[in-house]
Amino acid sequence: MPASGQSLASSDFGKLCVVTVTYGRRWHLLREVIAAAQAEGADEIVVIDNAAEEDIPRLVAEEFGNFVEVVRMPRNTGSAGGFKAGIERAMAHDSDYILLLDDDNKLDRGCLAALRAGYCAELASGGV
Numbered sequence: 084m085p086a087s088g089q090s091l092a093s094s095d096f097g098k099l100c101v102v103t104v105t106y107g108r109r110w111h112l113l114r115e116v117i118a119a120a121q122a123e124g125a126d127e128i129v130v131i132d133n134a135a136e137e138d139i140p141r142l143v144a145e146e147f148g149n150f151v152e153v154v155r156m157p158r159n160t161g162s163a164g165g166f167k168a169g170i171e172r173a174m175a176h177d178s179d180y181i182l183l184l185d186d187d188n189k190l191d192r193g194c195l196a197a198l199r200a201g202y203c204a205e206l207a208s209g210g211v
Contacts, residue, residue: 097179104165
């Protein structure tokens with residue numbers, strides 16, 4: 084990461100990992116979240132399968148291939164337990180930034196670019 088006050092081009096932003104937690108029968112929502120994050124330029128996605136009723140690893144692999152890592156939990160550990168596991172995986176991947184999303188939080192078009200631009204502006208002004 085650059086020192087305070089240095090500029091940061093979006094191509095130099097660093098590795099952004101989206102972490103999302105799913106459970107129950109929510110594939111119809113999760114697939115939209117993954118597709119939107121991928122389209123917005125996330126570098127990788129970690130999905131925590133919090134004892135979902137659907138075969139999330141198979142469904143994710145069929146539609147998104149290796150872009151998404153699925154971590155299966157042996158039981159539902161709640162949002163906090165799921166996000167903890169996801170953050171640990173993202174950190175193990177040397178992610179510079181981690182964005183936490185519930186499995187029904189689809190990113191709006193342009194939102195990651197806006198977050199990156201805002202962060203870069205703060206860095207340039209010495210605010211971060």
